Amino acid sequence: MSTIQIDHVSKWFGHVVAVNDVTMTIGPGITGLLGPNGAGKTTLLSMMAGFSSPAAGTVTLDGAPTWRNEGIYGKIGMVPESEAMYDFLTGRRFVLANAKLHGLPDARAAAERAIATVEMADAADRPIQTYSKGMRQRMKMAAALVHDPAVLLLDEPFNGMDPRQRFHLMDLLRRMADDGRTVLFSSHILEEVEQLATHIEVMVSGRHAASGDYRAIRRLMTDRPHRYRVRSDDDRRLAAALVADGGADSVTIDDEDSALHIQTPDFGRFTVALARLAADHKIRLHDVTPADESLESVFGYLVQS
Numbered sequence: 202m203s204t205i206q207i208d209h210v211s212k213w214f215g216h217v218v219a220v221n222d223v224t225m226t227i228g229p230g231i232t233g234l235l236g237p238n239g240a241g242k243t244t245l246l247s248m249m250a251g252f253s254s255p256a257a258g259t260v261t262l263d264g265a266p267t268w269r270n271e272g273i274y275g276k277i278g279m280v281p282e283s284e285a286m287y288d289f290l291t292g293r294r295f296v297l298a299n300a301k302l303h304g305l306p307d308a309r310a311a312a313e314r315a316i317a318t319v320e321m322a323d324a325a326d327r328p329i330q331t332y333s334k335g336m337r338q339r340m341k342m343a344a345a346l347v348h349d350p351a352v353l354l355l356d357e358p359f360n361g362m363d364p365r366q367r368f369h370l371m372d373l374l375r376r377m378a379d380d381g382r383t384v385l386f387s388s389h390i391l392e393e394v395e396q397l398a399t400h401i402e403v404m405v406s407g408r409h410a411a412s413g414d415y416r417a418i419r420r421l422m423t424d425r426p427h428r429y430r431v432r433s434d435d436d437r438r439l440a441a442a443l444v445a446d447g448g449a450d451s452v453t454i455d456d457e458d459s460a461l462h463i464q465t466p467d468f469g470r471f472t473v474a475l476a477r478l479a480a481d482h483k484i485r486l487h488d489v490t491p492a493d494e495s496l497e498s499v500f501g502y503l504v505q506s
């Protein structure tokens with residue numbers, strides 16, 4: 202089991218601060234590195250992989266610096282976003298070349314194993330230029346997995362994939378994580394991260410904006426309004442009670458949806474008040490659903506702040 206520690210890391214290109222004093226820990230399981238274009242995700246990944254140096258701070262893998270440390274290449278597999286792949290080679294030769302670069306004792310067997318893992322054996326003798334986007338991505342994965350690394354870093358791996366390819370790659374990454382690997386993938390697509398990651402790190406404009414489970418991130422932002430959808434056996438009486446209580450910014454009765462839509466500045470106080478008011482007025486609550494706990498809205502708040 203491996204852990205990457207990023208400690209007060211900054212990196213700039215001329216006047217552009219790509220990564221600004223970022224500290225985070227990436228452990229086993231699947232972590233989603235989320236942020237809009239230009240947030241600094243690729244720059245951070247390349248420092249984790251040991252491809253570039255931090256201008257300030259340190260990036261370590263299991264305590265050893267990733268920069269200028271050949272030893273870490275045996276532990277990390279990186280799937281870059283770029284499409285460059287020596288298109289004239291067959292998939293098999295491409296993966297085998299990577300196995301040889303790693304100096305593996307039985308490069309051929311390692312390449313075959315990696316190709317089988319990504320389920321590309323049938324297409325392995327075709328030139329890469331004949332592959333679809335999803336097939337290329339899988340061969341890039343095979344090349345990154347050829348030395349059986351403990352850490353897998355993927356830069357925007359789902360870009361340009363159709364839903365079936367996306368599903369396949371998600372399944373593969375879950376299997377990698379189940380084997381105890383540390384898997385980190387970057388994305389600017391909220392839905393991808395929400396579906397796959399057990400842990401999320403959010404970058405906005407080079408800064409580390411949030412960390413953790415996305416619901417927990419949402420709750421941390423207590424100064425933001427929270428929206429709930431509440432269904433009960435008497436929505437009108439419940440709405441009146443909530444308005445009288447004063448804990449909500451707005452209460453709307455949605456007849457079409459047969460629900461109340463409530464916005465409150467303090468979710469902790471609201472959830473306690475809601476249960477108390479329902480009991481006091483003998484109103485049965487059918488369900489209480491946070492209406493804005495999708496990653497999309499979390500991200501929206503973070504980008505605004």
Ligand SMILES: Nc1ncnc2c1ncn2[C@@H]1O[C@H](COP(=O)(O)OP(=O)(O)OP(=O)(O)O)[C@@H](O)[C@H]1O
Binds near residue numbers: 236238239243244
């Ligand atoms: N080699 C470079 N030279 C100059 N500026 C760079 C270089 N690499 C990155 N940048 C700048 O650093 C910032 C962060 O870029 P980075 O590629 O790390 O972001 P990102 O979150 O990966 O975005 P994307 O999803 O668009 O790749 C951007 O403003 C980018 O223009």
